[in-house]
Amino acid sequence: MPSEIMSSSGQPNLQISSIASNKVATSLFLPLARQVKRPFSGGHWMPLTLSRNRIKNPRNPSNPHKPRLRQKGLRIMKRYPEYKDSGIEWIGEIPAHWKKSRIKYESLVPVQYGLNINSDLYAEQGIRFIRTTDITESGELIDKGVYLEKESVGEIYLTQQNDFLISRSGTLGRAYLHQSDEKHTYGGYLVRFNFGCPIKSRFIFYFTKSRYFEHWITLNTIQSTIGNVNGQKYSNLEIPVPSFSEQAQIVKFLEQKTKQIDKLIRIKERQIALLQEQRTALINQVVTKGLDPNVEMKPSGVEWIGEIPAHWKISKVKHEFESLDNLRIPLNAETRGSMKTKVYDYYGASGVIDKVENYIFDEPLILIGEDGANLRLRSTPLAFKATGRYWVNNHAHVLKPKHGNIDYLANMLESLNYAHYITGAAQPKLTSEHLMNITVIIPPPLEQAQIANFLDRKTKQIDKLIAIENQKIQLLKEYRQSLISEVVTGKIVCLL
Numbered sequence: 216m217p218s219e220i221m222s223s224s225g226q227p228n229l230q231i232s233s234i235a236s237n238k239v240a241t242s243l244f245l246p247l248a249r250q251v252k253r254p255f256s257g258g259h260w261m262p263l264t265l266s267r268n269r270i271k272n273p274r275n276p277s278n279p280h281k282p283r284l285r286q287k288g289l290r291i292m293k294r295y296p297e298y299k300d301s302g303i304e305w306i307g308e309i310p311a312h313w314k315k316s317r318i319k320y321e322s323l324v325p326v327q328y329g330l331n332i333n334s335d336l337y338a339e340q341g342i343r344f345i346r347t348t349d350i351t352e353s354g355e356l357i358d359k360g361v362y363l364e365k366e367s368v369g370e371i372y373l374t375q376q377n378d379f380l381i382s383r384s385g386t387l388g389r390a391y392l393h394q395s396d397e398k399h400t401y402g403g404y405l406v407r408f409n410f411g412c413p414i415k416s417r418f419i420f421y422f423t424k425s426r427y428f429e430h431w432i433t434l435n436t437i438q439s440t441i442g443n444v445n446g447q448k449y450s451n452l453e454i455p456v457p458s459f460s461e462q463a464q465i466v467k468f469l470e471q472k473t474k475q476i477d478k479l480i481r482i483k484e485r486q487i488a489l490l491q492e493q494r495t496a497l498i499n500q501v502v503t504k505g506l507d508p509n510v511e512m513k514p515s516g517v518e519w520i521g522e523i524p525a526h527w528k529i530s531k532v533k534h535e536f537e538s539l540d541n542l543r544i545p546l547n548a549e550t551r552g553s554m555k556t557k558v559y560d561y562y563g564a565s566g567v568i569d570k571v572e573n574y575i576f577d578e579p580l581i582l583i584g585e586d587g588a589n590l591r592l593r594s595t596p597l598a599f600k601a602t603g604r605y606w607v608n609n610h611a612h613v614l615k616p617k618h619g620n621i622d623y624l625a626n627m628l629e630s631l632n633y634a635h636y637i638t639g640a641a642q643p644k645l646t647s648e649h650l651m652n653i654t655v656i657i658p659p660p661l662e663q664a665q666i667a668n669f670l671d672r673k674t675k676q677i678d679k680l681i682a683i684e685n686q687k688i689q690l691l692k693e694y695r696q697s698l699i700s701e702v703v704t705g706k707i708v709c710l711l
Contacts (some may be wrong), residue, residue, distance in 0.1 A: 293708050301455055302706075305430050309455040309706040319450035321415065322379075322408040327396050330372050331403035332362075337361040342368050345401040347382040350391045353477065354420060362399060377415050379408045381423065389679045390423045392416050406655035418462040418703065421469050422454055425700035439607045455704055465702055468709035476695045480690040483688045487681055494677045499630045500664055502623065502654060507691045517624075517654050527658045532614070533651035535624070539613040542575055542648055546608065560603070564610040565595045574604035581625050582611040583650065590633065590643040598628035612650055620663035626670055627655060 217533040309315070319326070334345065341362040349357050374380075378393040378702050384404040393399065394413060401407065406518040410416045422428055437449050457465065503515075505524045512522040515529060523529075551561065555571035564584035584590055585596045587610065590597065600621060607613055658666065701707045 219535050225378060230391070237325070244273045247279060248570065249498060272322065272588050287623050289303045293710075295705060295708055298705075303453045303455070305434070306453075306704055308426050308706075312455070313455050313457045313701070313705055316454055316456045318408060318419070318452045321410055321419070321454075321456065322450075323411045324407075324409050326450045327371070328446055329403045329407070330368070331407045333362065334361075335639070336363060336367065341365050342373070343397075343399045344372075345380065345391065345405065346663065347389055347402065347404045349385075350380070350382070350389045352389070354389075354391055356391065368400045369656045374401065374407075375409060376635065377409055377411060377413060377416055379410055379419065380405045381449060383445055383449065383635070387436065387444055388423055388428060389422050392420050403491050406449055408449075414459065414463050414466055417466040417470075418453065418457075418678055421466070421699050422703045424696060425703050426696055427700055427704060430698075454469045457705065465709055467698060469702060470700060473695055476691055476698075480691050483684050485689070487684045487688075490677050490681050492679075493629075494674055497673060498626050499679075501670060502627045502630050505662060506665060506669060507659065515654075515656060520656065523656050529657055530655055530657050531651070532628075532653045532655055534617075535619070535655060535657060536581070536616055536651075537613040538647060538651060539576075539580065539615055540609075541585050541607045543611075543613060544575060545610075546571060547602040560605040562601060562605060562607045562611055565589050565597075566599065567605075573606065574603070575606050576613070578615075579621050581614045581616070581621065582607060582630060584645065585612050585647075586639075586642060587643045588643065590637050590645055596629055597633065598625055598631075600625040612647060619660060620667045622667035622671065623658070624664035626667070631655070690702070 295310040298308040299311045301307060301309040302315055311406065330344075337344070341364045343360050344363045345356065346362070349360050351357060353375055374397075376391045376618075377395065380393065380401055381389045382389040382404055383406050391405075392413070395568075410419060431452065432444060435444050458464075465469055503520050503523060504512075505527075507524070513525040513526040515521060546561065551557070551569050552571040556572045559571050559574040560567045561569040561571045564583055564587045579600055579602045581598060582601050586650045589595055601607070614628075629655060633645060633653070636653060637643050637645055638649070657663075701710050
């Protein structure tokens, strides 16, 4: 058993301090994230740049109304000498020498919608077909995409260098800048502009990462079953535009600073991944081996489980659980959207996906994903306990334990390897027949309760640490957005 899980005495242990104690990345930004906006000189806001030094008092003590520009490695942003009303209510003032423009005036081509293509036409190779879901938050394309046959794509739908794609539905405002000569095409939920050069394109890209743009999206969203901002609205989006040389300086500054922030976010994400791996290893170890390291063991007959305590029972899901799949009822998005009082959880394959106005189940049960990529990826829990009053659609199996401790049984089912029971490549599926015939291990009821209590304590400790790391990531992202927002609207002068 890994040393992180078992102590020298053989008892399950939780050595996670080495992960939690890495405060270097956090201490770099937590003071900054809390002081992203700080008033000075008549109440204007003063964001701060990155520094390894803790912030004590950024003001110049000799003149409290004049910010000190350098203090032990800390650079504090200054404002432009003169401002004017931008004429854009949700942006406010901009530097006096900046101009106001619209996206359509900056683009060399009119807005163009992408292709509406049925997924049946996807091919193994050919022209890459960019979908909204292929674009990451940072504006990159994911590695694995889908393709269309070259003959099926008209010339006008092929990307050109410096094409700027932005989503009009789904994840609104998600943007991608195409900076290569490689030809792609794009879906109907994306619209295309072309600003002619990388500098202007990057400047506008950063503007789409600002809180001002986020506010504009909220104001202009067409509420239907999913939010939508059409191409005409994007074309008429008003933006502040500095000179080309200032755009270049802003782009260079933000690329440098956001790279630093993103590096810290990746460190935190890796720490979370390590904690999650440790959590999974702890559960897998305890639900298959128990809490007594000296207990007599026997072969389980299941290769990936190995030995189990000799007094434990080997059984099948169908002997230990009752399937309630026949009670599930799927509700489409339109039906759920029309509901007035949505108070009950609506479960899908990976957990709660919505609220609804009624419920099917009113007891603790175990849900297991029936289909979807998570069957193979296991990026979220596949088996989990549902409590209270709730509704379940037809993408999650519903199991009711015939006896035993439901918390142990949920953890045990989550620890199972379902790979051999999953069918389908493009759309993985765990059928009810396969699920009910999976081998499970069942300790005596008292041990089930002991294991459940132990895991409840230990996983809460890990979950608390994960929550802390997620909070730090959120603070870093808030700082990142605030910094971008202040720079692209000229609230501060960027200094390299």
